[in-house]
């Protein structure tokens with residue numbers, strides 16, 4: 136592939152971003168952004184869960200396997216979790232998960248952890264734009280797919 140063709144592909148690259156959000160705060164904040172007709176990048180696909188405490192970080196690994204270029208995790212602000220402390224568990228898991236990202240060779244900028252309340256539609260829209268820009272600058276996440284294909288854990292080809 137020529138350098139110009141590669142550059143043209145990079146210029147047209149639209150990242151696929153998967154967002155795991157809690158039902159009570161961030162999902163409502165994203166909904167508010169929609170109902171107030173805020174304009175923001177359309178690169179994010181939202182997966183709603185009851186609470187960030189429910190998010191198994193293997194969900195994130197699976198999202199990368201399925202083709203995500205970037206991931207967002209967002210829930211209620213500390214002290215506001217509908218289930219009292221689910222977001223504290225998520226925050227602790229995130230600290231451990233960052234080490235796993237290093238082990239897997241995933242840039243930290245591909246995963247964004249944040250708090251967005253139900254009243255913060257503007258914050259949600261700004262965050263989506265920021266994450267989209269960040270992931271677009273990193274380019275397609277091909278390394279992970281190549282690594283999975285090469286490993287015994289990747290999809291197995293049948294004869």
Ligand code: FES
Pocket residue numbers: 157158159160161185186187188210211215216217218219221222
């Ligand atoms: Fe939102 Fe727990 S309910 S983080």
